[in-house]
Amino acid sequence: xxxxxxxxESRDIVDIKPSYGLFVNGEFVDGGGPGLKTVNPATEExxxxxxxxxxxxxxxxxxxxxxAFGVWSALPGAERAKYLFRIARIIQxxxxxxxxxxSLDNGKPIRESRDVDLPLVAAHFFYYAGWADKLRYAGFGDxxxxxxxxxxxxxxxxxxxxxxxxxxxxxxxxxxxxxxxAETTPLTAxxxxxxxxxxxxxxGVVNIVTGAGDTGAAVVAHPDxxxxxxxxxxxxxxxxxxxxxxxxxxxxxxxxxxAANIVFEDAPIDQAVEGIVNGIFFNQGHVCxxxxxxxVQESIQEELLDSLRRRMATLRVGDPLDKNTDIGAxxxxxxxxxxxxxxxxxxxxxxxxWSPACELPQRGFWFPPTLFTxxxxxxxxxxxxxxxPVLSVLTFRTPAEAVEKANNTPYGLSAGVWTEKGSRxxxxxxxxxxxxxxxxxxNKFDPASPFGGYKESGYGREGxxxxxxxxxxx
Amino acid sequence: MASxxxxxxxxxxxxxxVDRVGADxxxxxxxxxxxxxxxKAKAIDLAVSMVDLTTLEGADTPGKVRALxxxxxxxxxxxxxxxxVCVYPDLVHVAAEALKGSGVKVxxxxxxxxxxxxxxxxxxxxxxxxxxxxxxxxxMVIDRGAFLAGDYLKVFExxxxxxxxxxxxxxxxxxxxxxLATYDNVRRASWLAMLAGADFIKTSTGKVQPAATLPVTLxxxxxxxxxxxxxxxxxxxxPAGGIRTTKDAIKMLVLVNETVGDDWLTPDWFRxxxxxxxxxxxxxxxxxxxxxxxxxxxxxxx
Numbered sequence: 001x002x003x004x005x006x007x008x009e010s011r012d013i014v015d016i017k018p019s020y021g022l023f024v025n026g027e028f029v030d031g032g033g034p035g036l037k038t039v040n041p042a043t044e045e046x047x048x049x050x051x052x053x054x055x056x057x058x059x060x061x062x063x064x065x066x067x068a069f070g071v072w073s074a075l076p077g078a079e080r081a082k083y084l085f086r087i088a089r090i091i092q093x094x095x096x097x098x099x100x101x102x103s104l105d106n107g108k109p110i111r112e113s114r115d116v117d118l119p120l121v122a123a124h125f126f127y128y129a130g131w132a133d134k135l136r137y138a139g140f141g142d143x144x145x146x147x148x149x150x151x152x153x154x155x156x157x158x159x160x161x162x163x164x165x166x167x168x169x170x171x172x173x174x175x176x177x178x179x180x181x182a183e184t185t186p187l188t189a190x191x192x193x194x195x196x197x198x199x200x201x202x203x204g205v206v207n208i209v210t211g212a213g214d215t216g217a218a219v220v221a222h223p224d225x226x227x228x229x230x231x232x233x234x235x236x237x238x239x240x241x242x243x244x245x246x247x248x249x250x251x252x253x254x255x256x257x258x259a260a261n262i263v264f265e266d267a268p269i270d271q272a273v274e275g276i277v278n279g280i281f282f283n284q285g286h287v288c289x290x291x292x293x294x295x296v297q298e299s300i301q302e303e304l305l306d307s308l309r310r311r312m313a314t315l316r317v318g319d320p321l322d323k324n325t326d327i328g329a330x331x332x333x334x335x336x337x338x339x340x341x342x343x344x345x346x347x348x349x350x351x352x353x354w355s356p357a358c359e360l361p362q363r364g365f366w367f368p369p370t371l372f373t374x375x376x377x378x379x380x381x382x383x384x385x386x387x388x389p390v391l392s393v394l395t396f397r398t399p400a401e402a403v404e405k406a407n408n409t410p411y412g413l414s415a416g417v418w419t420e421k422g423s424r425x426x427x428x429x430x431x432x433x434x435x436x437x438x439x440x441x442x443n444k445f446d447p448a449s450p451f452g453g454y455k456e457s458g459y460g461r462e463g464x465x466x467x468x469x470x471x472x473x474x
Numbered sequence: 475m476a477s478x479x480x481x482x483x484x485x486x487x488x489x490x491x492v493d494r495v496g497a498d499x500x501x502x503x504x505x506x507x508x509x510x511x512x513x514k515a516k517a518i519d520l521a522v523s524m525v526d527l528t529t530l531e532g533a534d535t536p537g538k539v540r541a542l543x544x545x546x547x548x549x550x551x552x553x554x555x556x557x558x559v560c561v562y563p564d565l566v567h568v569a570a571e572a573l574k575g576s577g578v579k580v581x582x583x584x585x586x587x588x589x590x591x592x593x594x595x596x597x598x599x600x601x602x603x604x605x606x607x608x609x610x611x612x613x614m615v616i617d618r619g620a621f622l623a624g625d626y627l628k629v630f631e632x633x634x635x636x637x638x639x640x641x642x643x644x645x646x647x648x649x650x651x652x653x654l655a656t657y658d659n660v661r662r663a664s665w666l667a668m669l670a671g672a673d674f675i676k677t678s679t680g681k682v683q684p685a686a687t688l689p690v691t692l693x694x695x696x697x698x699x700x701x702x703x704x705x706x707x708x709x710x711x712x713p714a715g716g717i718r719t720t721k722d723a724i725k726m727l728v729l730v731n732e733t734v735g736d737d738w739l740t741p742d743w744f745r746x747x748x749x750x751x752x753x754x755x756x757x758x759x760x761x762x763x764x765x766x767x768x769x770x771x772x773x774x775x776x
Contacts, residue, residue, distance in 0.1 A: 002517065002731045002739055007508035111506060270696050271496030314732050323508035420491040440493045 004316075007323045009110045014101045016187065019049040022057055022210060023193035025064035026203025032057050033211060038186055041107035042320050042329040042364040050186045053209035058178065058218040061207040065149040065176040066224055068204030073146050073174035077133030084129030084171060086199040091122045094195070098188055102160055103320045105187040107329030107365070108283050110321050120445055121164040124463075127447035128168035131468060135173065138465050144472040146174030147250060148226035151219040153240075154189075155232045156182035156331050157286035157387075162231050163189055165462050167206060168447075173471040175227065176205045180219050182232075183212040184332050217243070225249060227471065231288070234385075234411075234456045252460025252470045254288065254452060256385040257413030259434065260406035261291030261442060264399075265300045267418035268440065273307045276391070279416060279442040281315060281327055281369050285389040286335070288457075289414035291442050293375075293382055295402055298395040305373065305393065312369050313356040327389060330365040339367050339388035346372045346381035351392070377408060385411070399424060403431045412454030416442045435461070476669060482626040486665060492657035492693055501688035507728045514724070518759045521723040521751075522553050524741045526581055526712065528560040528749050530588075530680065536568045543572035545776040550756045552763075557741040558611060562587070563604035570608030581611035581646070585636055588650075588679035590615035594632055601639040612636070613646040613676060616663065618653045626666055633670035646674035646712055646745075651690045652682040660690055664697035674710035680747065685715025688725060695733040708737065714747020720758040723751060 019035065021028040031051025039046050053061070072080070091098065098121075099113040108117070135144050150170045154162040159181055170177050181189035193208045209215055213236075220228050220240050230240050231254040244251045261279045263272050279291025296304050320328035330336045347353050351372040360366040367388055375382050375392040382392050396402040406415055415434040417425050425439040435452045438444060445451070445463075452461040460470050475485050509517055527546045529538060539561055546556045558579035559569050566582045573580055582604035586592035592600075601612055614636045620628040637645050647667035651660050667675050675694055678685035691713045698709045713726055723746055730738050738744050753773045761767050 002520070002727060002736070003513060004507065004509060005511045005513035007510045115506065267490070268493040268496065269490040271493040271500070274496055274500050323506070420493075441495060 004324050006319070008319065009100055009321045009323055011100055011104065011321060013097045014104070016048050016101070016104075019051075020186070020190045020210070021051050022053050022061070023190065023196075023206070023208040024057070024061045025207065026197065026201070028193070031210070036183060036210075036212065038105060038184060040104050040364075041331050042361070044363050047104060048187065050190070050210045052211040053180075053215045053218070055218040058209055058215060058222060061178045061209050062149055062151070062222045062224050064204035065178050065207055068202055069148055069176045071202055072171075072176050072205050075174075077135060080171060080174065081129045081132035083199055083201050084125050084132060084168065087195055087201070088122050088125035088129060090195050090198055091118070091125060095122070098160060098191060100321065101191055102188050103328070105185045106156065106159060107320050107331050109325040109328040110323055111325065112283060117158060117161050120447070121160050124161075124164040124168045124447045128172040131465070132172040135468065135472070138468050140469060140472050140474045144173070144474060147471060147473055148175060149224060150175045150177045150227040150229060150471065151222060151225035152177055152179040152229045153216040153219060153232065154179065154181055156185040157283060157288070159185040160188040160192065163192055165231070166229050169462070169467050170471045171205065173468055175471050178207045178209060178219055178225070180209050180211065180216045183210070186210045220244065227251075229470065230254070237458060250470070252462070253458035254460070254462060255456060255458040256411055257288045257290065257453065257457050258293060258383065258385055258409045258411045259289055259291045259414040259416070260293045260295045261416040262295045262396075262402050262406060262418065262428070263297065263300070263304060264417075264419040264421070264424065265297045266420050268420060269300075269304065269307060271440065272418040273304070273311050275416060275418060275440070275442040276308060277311055277315070280391040281389050282443050284327055284330055284367070286331060286387055287443065289436060289443065290387075291414070291416050292386060292390070292392060294391055294393045295396050295405055296393060297402075298397055301395055309354065309356070309371070312371065315356065315358070315369050317358050317366070317368060318361060327369060330367050330388065333365055335387065336365040336367060339386055339390060342381055342384060342386045343370060343390055346375070346379060346390075346392070349379050349381075351375045351379055351381060377405060383409065399428065403428060407431075407433045410456040413457035414438065476627065476630050479625060479627045482630060482666070483624065486626060486662040489661055489665060492661055494657055497657055497689045497692060501692045501729065504728050504732055505688060505725050509724050509728065515759075515762050517724045517727050518720060518755050518762070519554055520739065521720070521727060521746060522549060522755050522759075523555070523557060524744055524746050525556040525752055525755075526558045526560045526714070526745045526747045527556045527752060528680070528714070528747055530560070530562060530583060534562060534565055536565065539565045539568045540572050541776045543569055543578070545752070545774060546578045547573065547576045549752060550759070550773070553756060553759060556752065557745055560613065560747065563600055563607065563609070566604050566607035566609045579610040580608055581613055582607075582609040583613045583679075585614040585632075587613070587615055588681040590617050591619070594635055597632065598635055598639045601636050605639065605641055605643050609643055611644040611646060612640050613648055615648045615650060615679060616667065618650050621654065621659070621663060630666055630670045633667060633672065637671040644673040645671065646676045646710075647672040648676045648679055650679055650682055651677050652684045657689065657693050660693045661697055664694050665701065668697070668701045668707075668709050672709060674712050674745070676712040676714055676747065678715040680715035683716070686713030686717055686747070688729060691726060692729055692733060695730060695738070698738070699734045708743065710743040710745065711738065712745040712747055717746055717748045718750050719754050723755060
């Protein structure tokens, strides 16, 4: 009866060049490797060709960063802050353009890139700009020193936001960086390189090297890199830890997750349903801290699942650039295959699969919001990270059982607790082995709040005052 | 359930709580929906047809009410008529006369509107006066003092008594959510009104701020949805007060669409209590048809 007409955000605001080089020493230069195409996952149309950095290219980038380190680290903190504030303001000014670019390259809905990613990106730069001249008050001694050159490798799920998480604290502390964006989502990082030029950032302070896994490996393994920061899969994280072992490099890893979203019978049901939806369907479930396991108290299981199914039926899946889209495209064919594979495993292991009726576009990579009920801890879909819009529902009877099940995973990145009882929230938070515990909300981020994992979810913290530690010689 | 304050309290306090942050966030997210072109045209006409065109001033006169009734029946070129005209009880006969045969309903506030601070006898008499004068719909206020004091039974019994006095007239129960303060109270008051026989639940009198906010309307929509699931009885919702622009109205329709769906998207089940809103809807309607904004003097002030 009330159908929303298409409301597409204009893509004219972004000017995508046919090809991009590497950003080394303040300039765009050709890469030595074969070019790689980045595509729009919603249509499979190629967006641009991006250079691949060879180990020689990486070496040049690290050398540039090393050279710039002397100048950059010697600047008074207040001067470094000026650059970071400038970058933050340019990001705000160009927010609409960057949001469209992010949605085109990544497949995430424009509503999310516009209302979540970009505001947080700017906020991160503002936040760490504020720390740059106050490092001696951060609790790491009277004169905390930077580490040197940071090699940073980031994933495709929040391309620009993960860049901000990595670059902002590194620069604030006086380090210089060589950053490798994910091979399927390099475009906003390259736009950020332009922003560095626009902000007159001294050459070599930020270097962006594009490419696939080999490029990332070269960054991590480079002998003149003092610090490695990685966000991505646990599998790659292990390889990196092995590479870095025995060297003087400092390492932080932010890896996978299989978070439990725990709903008690006294929860605010309507908001819990929103939180469950936001927890797993936000960003197509491409979120390391996604609430992919719903632990619901058995006494309200039916009622809650009815509400959840009703809510899921209103999710709008489709064109990421439509302002009314809730769920966009899966980022790559490879990821789609992985989601399909694990979902098939869920069915074959006996869990019950449900998706609302929804029409998926013909071209591009798509997966409907999916619910698995009757899931047991032993199912693959309850153990392995799916990294897609797939929710596994398990039940519990008592708070102790909820904690036991929530913690019974190799991961430990985040958890959610839904109850109107404040004391229970605290009781649960004390016992949940997860870096972030959200109470009566989920997937809330703030630059002042640290983020990181237990166990196979990695180590080190990003964000907040504690996030400075990863980039200081302490 | 309504046998005593204790049983009512046990029931109402057993309803799931409302988390304020989450409810605000959901309403704000729905507020970002972008309604354009054909969808906007449809939404505007739908919104016009849901307006309870209201005048509730001490200075209201028969002339003023007649002018408003004319506007209600003929809002402007091609626009549908509004749902109802809402006036004080002593002017109901004027509105009833003016609107006769037009299909536009006559609504009257009653029960010592807006504060509700009078005896039950006065409230019932007030209602009876409005109904006798030709009101099709009665907008009563609940006793917020009694509600906040925990005397749910008193609130319940008053609604039952007013409902009886309404006879065939539809009863809208105004919760005055701005005075109830918490969303938990809004949900409880909604259920209390529905259990007592409300045909509609309405946010506000328009005399207290905040009035019809998006999250409050969201909580009330969730209540009517859950009530129908439980009892099979459908109850309407009327946000009133503070809805001034087409944007505000469309946000309300989006809220209805994505919370309770099609079944409520008609003037029979959803109303917008407003006075200045109508002209903004007409202006936006004109803009959509002609591509240009007309000046305010091209729309009548009534």
